[in-house]
Amino acid sequence: MPLWFTLAVTKAAATLSRLLGRGGGHALPGVIAERLDPRLAGRLAASLPHGVIMVTGTNGKTTTTKLIASILEANGERVLTNSTGSNLKRGITSALISAASLRGRLEATVGLFEVDEASLRRVTGELKPDHIVVLNLFRDQLDRYGELDTTAALIGEGIAATTARLYLNADDPLVASLHRYASSPDLVHYFGVDELPPDAPDVPPTASDSDRCPVCRSRLEFSRTFYGHIGHYACPTCDVVRPTPDVAVTAVDSADATGSRFTVAVDGRPTEVVFPLAGTYNMYNALAAMSLAHGCGVAPAVAAETLAGTVAAFGRVEELTLDGRRLFLLLVKNPVGLTQVLETFVSREAAPHLLFAVSDLDADGRDVSWLWDVPMEALIPSDAVVLTTGIRGADMTLRLHYAGVASEEVEDVPSAVERLVREIPVGGTGYILPTYTAMLAIRKLLAQRTSMQEVWR
Numbered sequence: 001m002p003l004w005f006t007l008a009v010t011k012a013a014a015t016l017s018r019l020l021g022r023g024g025g026h027a028l029p030g031v032i033a034e035r036l037d038p039r040l041a042g043r044l045a046a047s048l049p050h051g052v053i054m055v056t057g058t059n060g061k062t063t064t065t066k067l068i069a070s071i072l073e074a075n076g077e078r079v080l081t082n083s084t085g086s087n088l089k090r091g092i093t094s095a096l097i098s099a100a101s102l103r104g105r106l107e108a109t110v111g112l113f114e115v116d117e118a119s120l121r122r123v124t125g126e127l128k129p130d131h132i133v134v135l136n137l138f139r140d141q142l143d144r145y146g147e148l149d150t151t152a153a154l155i156g157e158g159i160a161a162t163t164a165r166l167y168l169n170a171d172d173p174l175v176a177s178l179h180r181y182a183s184s185p186d187l188v189h190y191f192g193v194d195e196l197p198p199d200a201p202d203v204p205p206t207a208s209d210s211d212r213c214p215v216c217r218s219r220l221e222f223s224r225t226f227y228g229h230i231g232h233y234a235c236p237t238c239d240v241v242r243p244t245p246d247v248a249v250t251a252v253d254s255a256d257a258t259g260s261r262f263t264v265a266v267d268g269r270p271t272e273v274v275f276p277l278a279g280t281y282n283m284y285n286a287l288a289a290m291s292l293a294h295g296c297g298v299a300p301a302v303a304a305e306t307l308a309g310t311v312a313a314f315g316r317v318e319e320l321t322l323d324g325r326r327l328f329l330l331l332v333k334n335p336v337g338l339t340q341v342l343e344t345f346v347s348r349e350a351a352p353h354l355l356f357a358v359s360d361l362d363a364d365g366r367d368v369s370w371l372w373d374v375p376m377e378a379l380i381p382s383d384a385v386v387l388t389t390g391i392r393g394a395d396m397t398l399r400l401h402y403a404g405v406a407s408e409e410v411e412d413v414p415s416a417v418e419r420l421v422r423e424i425p426v427g428g429t430g431y432i433l434p435t436y437t438a439m440l441a442i443r444k445l446l447a448q449r450t451s452m453q454e455v456w457r
């Protein structure tokens with residue numbers, strides 16, 4: 001089938017889908033292309049002069065992809081990327097189709113795609129990425145992915161189908177173990193954190209996911225843990241040990257709710273980074289982006305300067321002012337993410353005001369048992385003022401009760417937001433922690449109450 005024909009049909013479908021208002025029409029062209037010409041995405045991607053980059057892992061894909069796109073653009077690339085949430089094969093195919101002319105030409109110089117962990121092996125064979133970044137592997141929506149080892153093996157299969165350069169998190173044992181699938185050891189790069197400040201809160205290991213040796217299954221020995229199972233480890237039985245990263249955080253000068261300042265050594269040469277996204281997890285996202293940038297030949301100074309100008313990806317950390325109160329909207333979707341958010345924003349505050357909005361629709365993950373994996377006891381001050389809402393608000397209230405934290409459920413989401421705002425003293429700060437669909441609802445609600453363009457950042 002001629003390329004122009006497939007492109008004309010799929011582009012028409014995208015337009016029609018948008019006109020009918022069907023959920024943005026992100027995936028439809030990809031679905032049709034799979035029927036008409038299953039190799040379309042590969043044919044289009046092959047024309048990108050600087051190749052294809054893929055970003056995968058449980059947490060931070062969207063943020064890291066955004067960081068990498070900004071860095072590459074600052075370095076003169078024209079970046080083609082998939083939109084948030086369309087990180088399955090058909091979403092990537094759709095992104096390529098909508099960017100292509102009818103003759104199949106792309107303006108972009110490089111393709112940058114965030115890819116769902118389970119989908120990676122379905123796209124690497126065809127799109128032949130030149131670079132693959134693997135951020136971390138945490139328990140997330142277990143009903144969909146199964147065990148972490150299975151997820152790692154799926155990513156491994158995806159890697160093995162390529163000759164890509166790999167950028168692996170040295171501090172995540174399962175991610176670092178993916179070096180086995182590289183087509184050559186020379187293609188493996190590691191990023192990691194050597195030092196955090198001594199006063200960083202000690203996150204209890206209850207949120208840990210993967211503390212077994214990926215090779216011999218012995219329990220790994222950790223000399224440091226930064227969050228979850230991310231840290232410095234060695235296997236007492238075999239020769240598995242944290243690899244030495246070639247891009248590493250060597251010192252953290254400051255870290256608070258407004259971001260952090262740290263030193264990154266790239267092949268031993270230090271660069272100062274001022275990064276306006278809070279949390280250790282975001283430091284790792286920045287580090288992953290710097291690692292990839294280095295592998296693509298971007299000077300560390302260019303990467304650092306771009307990171308300093310970063311704003312939060314949609315829905316991850318948003319801040320606004322409402323009726324004289326400062327509100328943070330912090331998306332939570334799994335135990336490690338929630339642990340990090342509580343650690344960063346809540347754990348050191350006196351009498352913080354919180355609203356948990358927990359739902360269990362498909363996009364949230366149907367299983368909310370992960371709430372029990374978060375060490376709420378250690379992270380929520382006992383004098384916190386806590387409200388819960390959402391479809392599973394009652395489950396959250398029960399979980400908090402067992403953590404010794406009193407909370408009140410307000411069933412109706414708009415009423416819960418109003419109530420939170422009223423509870424916060426004027427000039428004070430509150431935190432809204434929603435799962436995905438609850439976040440969309442609350443964001444819409446807040447947008448009606450306030451001028452989004454001016455106050456959202």
Ligand SMILES: [Zn+2]
Nearest residue numbers: 213216235238
């Ligand atoms: Zn071992």
